[in-house]
Amino acid sequence: MKKLLIIGFAILLSSSVNAQKFGHLNSSEIVDLLVKTKGVIEKLEARDKMYSEALLEQQNTFQKDLQEYQNNIDKYSEAQKEMEEQLLMKTQQTLIEREKEYNQKYQEYQQELMAPIEKDILDAIEKVAEKGKYTYILDTRTLLFAKESEDISNLVKKELGM
Numbered sequence: 001m002k003k004l005l006i007i008g009f010a011i012l013l014s015s016s017v018n019a020q021k022f023g024h025l026n027s028s029e030i031v032d033l034l035v036k037t038k039g040v041i042e043k044l045e046a047r048d049k050m051y052s053e054a055l056l057e058q059q060n061t062f063q064k065d066l067q068e069y070q071n072n073i074d075k076y077s078e079a080q081k082e083m084e085e086q087l088l089m090k091t092q093q094t095l096i097e098r099e100k101e102y103n104q105k106y107q108e109y110q111q112e113l114m115a116p117i118e119k120d121i122l123d124a125i126e127k128v129a130e131k132g133k134y135t136y137i138l139d140t141r142t143l144l145f146a147k148e149s150e151d152i153s154n155l156v157k158k159e160l161g162m
Contacts, residue, residue, distance in 0.1 A: 020135040023128070023152040027139050030121055030156060040113045047109055051102040058098065062091050124159035128152050 031037055069084050076084060129137050137152065 021133055022136050022149040023134045024138045024140050024149045025153040025156055036117050044110055055099055058095055124156045127159050128155045
C-alpha cells in the first residue's frame with residue numbers, strides 16, 4: 001500500500017510538473033518597436049541637449065576664468081592668488097555638482113517617460129500569460145537557455161496593437 005501511495009504521488013507530481021507552460025520574449029525589442037518610444041527618445045535627446053549645452057557654457061566660462069588667472073598670475077599678490085584659486089576651486093566643485101544634478105534629473109525624466117510604456121508592456125504580457133495559461137514568462141535578455149519555451153513576442157506585440 002505504501003508503494004502504491006509513493007507511485008501515485010510520483011505520477012501526480014510528474015503530471016503537475018509537465019503541466020507548466022513557459023514562454024519567453026525580448027522586452028527590449030518590444031520597447032524599441034513601440035511607436036510611443038520614438039517620442040520618448042526625441043524628448044530625452046532634447047533634454048540631454050539642453051543639459052549638455054548648459055554644462056558646456058559653464059565649463060567654457062570656467063576655462064576662460066582659469067586661463068585669465070594663469071595669464072595674470074604674476075600680477076597678483078599672494079592674497080589675490082589665494083582668493084582667485086579658492087574661487088576657481090569653488091567654481092570647479094559647482095560644475096561637478098551641477099553635472100551630477102543634471103544626470104540625476106535626466107534619469108528621473110527618463111523614468112517618468114518610460115513608466116507608462118513599461119506598464120503597457122507588462123499589462124500585455126499578463127494578458128498573454130492569462131490567455132495562454134503560461135506559468136512563467138521569461139525575458140531573453142537574462143535567459144541563458146530555454147528548452148521547451150515558447151516565444152510569445154508576437155502575441156505581446158499583437159496585444160499592444162503592433
